[in-house]
Amino acid sequence: MTSCPRMLLPAAVASLLFVIDPAAASSDDTLIKRGEYLINGPVACGNCHTLAGPDGPDFSRELAGGLVFDVEPFKAYAANITPDNGTGIGAWSDAELAKAIREGLRPDGTLIGPPMPIPFYRALSDQDLAAIVAYIRSVAPVKNEVPTSSYNIPLPPAYGPPIDSVSAPSPDDHLAYGEYLVTISHCMECHTPLKEDGHPDFERLGAGGNEFPGPWGVSVSRNITPDKETGLGEWSDEEIKTAIAKGVSRDGSHLLPPMGFGYYANITEPDLNAMVAYLRSIPPQTSEH
Ligand code: HEC
Numbered sequence: 001m002t003s004c005p006r007m008l009l010p011a012a013v014a015s016l017l018f019v020i021d022p023a024a025a026s027s028d029d030t031l032i033k034r035g036e037y038l039i040n041g042p043v044a045c046g047n048c049h050t051l052a053g054p055d056g057p058d059f060s061r062e063l064a065g066g067l068v069f070d071v072e073p074f075k076a077y078a079a080n081i082t083p084d085n086g087t088g089i090g091a092w093s094d095a096e097l098a099k100a101i102r103e104g105l106r107p108d109g110t111l112i113g114p115p116m117p118i119p120f121y122r123a124l125s126d127q128d129l130a131a132i133v134a135y136i137r138s139v140a141p142v143k144n145e146v147p148t149s150s151y152n153i154p155l156p157p158a159y160g161p162p163i164d165s166v167s168a169p170s171p172d173d174h175l176a177y178g179e180y181l182v183t184i185s186h187c188m189e190c191h192t193p194l195k196e197d198g199h200p201d202f203e204r205l206g207a208g209g210n211e212f213p214g215p216w217g218v219s220v221s222r223n224i225t226p227d228k229e230t231g232l233g234e235w236s237d238e239e240i241k242t243a244i245a246k247g248v249s250r251d252g253s254h255l256l257p258p259m260g261f262g263y264y265a266n267i268t269e270p271d272l273n274a275m276v277a278y279l280r281s282i283p284p285q286t287s288e289h
Pocket residue numbers: 043044045046047048049069076077078079080081088089097100101106111112113114115116117121132148149
């Protein structure tokens with residue numbers, strides 16, 4: 001009979017965990033919080049997926065579909081990604097939603113087109129991707145039918161090979177973590193000049209010069225490499241952080257959209273520091289702006 005207690009113990013412990021399960025509840029919360037930070041901070045999905053008025057983003061319709069990108073050769077509508085069943089992503093499984101975000105493939109196998117920055121989201125770690133999915137699931141479902149995008153260019157069948165697993169560098173590894181953050185924030189999509197074929201010229205990473213027309217006129221992305229004359233080389237860390245998180249340039253002038261300053265205001269100090277450390281480490285490029 002001495003084996004009886006030993007056999008009972010695990011079952012008793014298991015049923016206790018099943019009833020209370022504090023670990024699972026708190027890890028869900030942690031995941032949603034992390035997702036909320038990423039989406040409303042550095043990753044700024046809402047900068048495209050939430051409509052903004054003169055007073056900023058309309059959070060009563062958070063992620064319910066947003067901007068229209070009417071730029072030859074396409075007219076793309078940022079989709080409704082709230083968990084609404086008919087007009088949002090309510091019917092998608094977590095795995096399907098994750099694949100859509102990191103690989104750009106919808107459950108029906110079609111490709112999510114530009115300007116959603118999928119090539120950068122391929123770097124999202126499994127953990128951060130799960131956090132983003134968990135947060136999207138937690139926002140209020142909004143019924144909003146968004147028109148279908150049209151692309152007058154052939155889209156490739158995929159953005160790359162299927163992704164199995166990605167891990168993020170440790171935040172203690174300042175430079176590598178800064179690079180990770182700058183990548184998933186797709187800073188370099190806007191700040192890297194385009195080659196003639198329309199693809200970013202990564203040999204001139206961060207040199208700027210892309211034009212963004214909008215209600216604000218035309219803004220031109222700046223040189224964010226450490227070049228002393230035309231980049232951020234002579235700027236202090238504080239000045240760079242103020243530009244990113246407050247949208248105020250070194251000379252005190254207010255920077256124009258479409259950079260998501262309102263979202264970047266939520267980036268934590270350690271994360272901003274890591275991003276600045278990384279920007280200081282990339283090769284300097286000279287530019288005319
Ligand atoms: C630069 C703008 C931009 C950013 C930033 C962006 N998206 Fe998108 N997204 C779009 C556009 C435009 C589409 C529609 C593309 C199409 O119709 O093929 C889209 C489509 C999607 C879809 C497909 C929905 C459907 O029903 O087909 C999902 C899911 C999605 N985005 C999630 C996200 C998430 C999550 C983030 C942040 C991690 C994000 N997006 C950031 C522009 C953006």
